Amino acid sequence: MPRLGGRGLWLGLAAAAVAAMIARLTGWWSPRADFRLFIPEELARYRGRPGDPGLYLALLGRVYDVSSGRRHYEPGAPYSGFAGRDASRAFVTGDYSETGLVDDVSDLSFSEMLTLQNWLSFYEKNYEFIGRVSGRFYGQDGLPTPELTRTEAMIARGVQANKQDLEEKQRFPPCNAEWSSARGSRLWCSPKSGGVSRDWTGVPRKLFKPGAKEPHCVCVKTTGAPSDQTPDSPPHRNRGDLDHPSLAEYPGCPPLATSCSLPL
Structure with missing residues (x-):
């Protein structure tokens, strides 16, 4: 990383970046009046097959339209298993089997949670947010569940741990x-x-x-x-x-x- 005028300035910028990241992260969970709420069976229809209404996937309960990346997610594509479901765990583990393409991230480490947060940043930046899927992370009312609150806290701790690692590497x-x-x-x-x-x-x-x-x-x-x-x-x-x-x-x-x- 280029020098930015000394360790104190670098750490100040790092702290600001972490604060901004956490603020953005928590903002993603905030209520939105325009989101659509799916049930898992409905989301499963959005796998990009002939006759399907679209090509969607979910990450931590948030649904994204990945039609613009069709070559990656359509049937037969390398990441087709992510389409039409919330397979949050596989984004970290790389297990693309049916048993691995699930939304249970409860036993992931802080660093793995940080990887998940990076994927969330990627989808927020590159694809259209459509809505939420009820289940592990959002209830039938579309509001965050205790599991999402716990996951959010784990990600925040992963961000903080990463910040501390960067500070130590500078020292x-x-x-x-x-x-x-x-x-x-x-x-x-x-x-x-x-x-x-x-x-x-x-x-x-x-x-x-x-x-x-x-x-x-x-x-x-x-x-x-x-x-x-x-x-x-x-x-x-x-x-x-x-x-x-x-x-x-x-x-x-x-x-x-x-x-x-x-x-x-």
Whole structure:
């Protein structure tokens, strides 16, 4: 990602983007007077077959007209199984069998929910919203069900988790790495390692994360104030993030070396 004037500005833009995303997400559930309410049996008639009234699909209970993408959804097309039903789960799992083309997303992870939200963004942008289908996500009155409220909360938490991952990647970008059978592993940092452009290089360190079985290599800033320093923090030691408690040095590597070799 291009530099936008420093970490503080980048995080401010990221926070604004997340806030806008959540606002848009919650807006999608708000009541609309012009939507059409389907029952599942009625929606099943919209599969793009000869004589069918149209080509629709549903995602999280929201119905979209995908006629403009007919080559993807019509009978015999790669995603024809999505037509005429709510197959929200398959958007994440890729299971296009009849048992997989269902709307149950109750056991998906936060990251999988975020993938689902990205698909929802895609359909909102590219296809016409037609209405809602009663069932798991909307009642017979067209209003959101508790299941939709729970799903919305999971998506919001997935968005927040993604924001935190992006913030951590800015603070601790991944190392570059290579391995050979003759020399073993080499880990090194550069101003663009991990796909994060910055005005510092850093040194390789192990980063231990709660719940992770193994640490992973990150580049750590070695000068200036810690990234999480606040105005009321004590004076810094000009060591950057080297003193972060979740970091550890690689054995045998000089503490301030930008490259570290780990022999076999």
